[in-house]
Amino acid sequence: MSRRSLLRAFGAGAAGATLAGCGVPAAFVEPGDRAGHDSSATDHTLHFANWPLYIDTDDDNESKRPTLDAFSKRTGISVTYTEEINDNDEFFGKISPALMNHQQTGRDLIVISDWMAARFVRLGWVQEMDRAKQPNVAKYLDPLLRSPAFDEGRRHSVPWQSGITGIAYNRKKLGREIRSTGDLWADDLRGRVTLLSGLDESFALLMQGNGVDITRWTADDFHTMCEQVEKRVRSKHIRRFTGNDYIKDLATGDVLACQAYSGDVIQLQADNPDIEFVVPEEGAELWAESLMIPNLARHKRNAERLVDHYYEPEVAAELAAWVNYVCPVPAARDVLASAKDGETAALAEDPLIFPDDAMRERLAIARDITSEERMDFAKKWNGIVGL
Numbered sequence: 001m002s003r004r005s006l007l008r009a010f011g012a013g014a015a016g017a018t019l020a021g022c023g024v025p026a027a028f029v030e031p032g033d034r035a036g037h038d039s040s041a042t043d044h045t046l047h048f049a050n051w052p053l054y055i056d057t058d059d060d061n062e063s064k065r066p067t068l069d070a071f072s073k074r075t076g077i078s079v080t081y082t083e084e085i086n087d088n089d090e091f092f093g094k095i096s097p098a099l100m101n102h103q104q105t106g107r108d109l110i111v112i113s114d115w116m117a118a119r120f121v122r123l124g125w126v127q128e129m130d131r132a133k134q135p136n137v138a139k140y141l142d143p144l145l146r147s148p149a150f151d152e153g154r155r156h157s158v159p160w161q162s163g164i165t166g167i168a169y170n171r172k173k174l175g176r177e178i179r180s181t182g183d184l185w186a187d188d189l190r191g192r193v194t195l196l197s198g199l200d201e202s203f204a205l206l207m208q209g210n211g212v213d214i215t216r217w218t219a220d221d222f223h224t225m226c227e228q229v230e231k232r233v234r235s236k237h238i239r240r241f242t243g244n245d246y247i248k249d250l251a252t253g254d255v256l257a258c259q260a261y262s263g264d265v266i267q268l269q270a271d272n273p274d275i276e277f278v279v280p281e282e283g284a285e286l287w288a289e290s291l292m293i294p295n296l297a298r299h300k301r302n303a304e305r306l307v308d309h310y311y312e313p314e315v316a317a318e319l320a321a322w323v324n325y326v327c328p329v330p331a332a333r334d335v336l337a338s339a340k341d342g343e344t345a346a347l348a349e350d351p352l353i354f355p356d357d358a359m360r361e362r363l364a365i366a367r368d369i370t371s372e373e374r375m376d377f378a379k380k381w382n383g384i385v386g387l
Helices: 012-019 066-075 088-100 114-123 135-140 181-185 199-208 219-234 246-252 262-271 300-309 313-323 332-337 342-349 371-385
Strands: 045-050 078-083 109-113 158-170 193-196 238-242 257-261 275-278 284-292
Touching: 045 300, 066 078, 066 300, 066 313, 088 109, 088 114, 109 114, 109 300, 114 284, 135 300, 158 199, 158 246, 158 262, 158 313, 181 199, 193 199, 193 246, 199 219, 199 257, 199 284, 199 371, 219 238, 219 371, 238 246, 246 257, 246 262, 257 262, 262 275, 313 332, 313 342, 332 342
Parallel strands: 045 078, 045 109, 193 238, 193 257
Antiparallel strands: 109 284, 158 257, 158 275, 158 284
């Protein structure tokens, strides 16, 4: 299951864009008003909200989560783990009334996609973590993920898992390689290409295909990209825009090439080794879904300890072996490589979990769409996509 594919940049997201309007928004929370009374020292509990299928489970008992159970055993902290996040905008709508009214959310730790995390940071709805108490994060966090534009120095967020938006294709049926985003527009792919429907999921890779540095893209870059996509929709080169259903289209051969997420392709390759994933020559977007501590969380210190637990290379390796996303802890690679089980050890050589140096050079984190840009850009994009 892909978390990214469930997202939509408009709808409830438009309300959030308005909320975070120009200047200091009415809902902005000042730094001095974000921390609540921390009961961690006397109340050894923690409420952790995450996406479905995003943590390791025991093969014989799915209610057991080995890495989480190990944390509780080691620290004595009992974790209430809920799989309640199915959509970033939906979750925003669920907890925003409490946050904008300076009330507790009932959650100590949440995982949201970085484009939504940017909104929380702008609004002042999440607390800074004490990195001095998180030595594993400080030591092992992937340098590529350390300082996104929305959260310099990762003071408010720590990646849970990461991934790449690139191109997937069926090499056997296409009969040739795809190496660049421009290869999607070849004549023999007319009507056999899909793009992702969500604005936040789509724009970066398409801009990179134009040679744009996505860490500092401009409005002109955005409109140029939209004009190109609109032209290809009119010519019927683009078959359709998709969510997670591109997986089925690619598996059946209805689509030969598509915009895709690295984590999904690992699962597809298990059933069909002819499916390949490409980080184009011009580059691809590196993204993350990140852990954050909401304002007034009652167990901030406990939450910080859990975050640091998952940055121990051994723990990160165990999680990576189960979820198969890009691991934000490169040191976990050596742990997996030393595994006695051959299948587990092979994961260390999978570039979609541990990108090699050549691939890493082509990855970049896109500048976020600002609150001022979002309404107009989403309206433009959704008009092309048909949302």
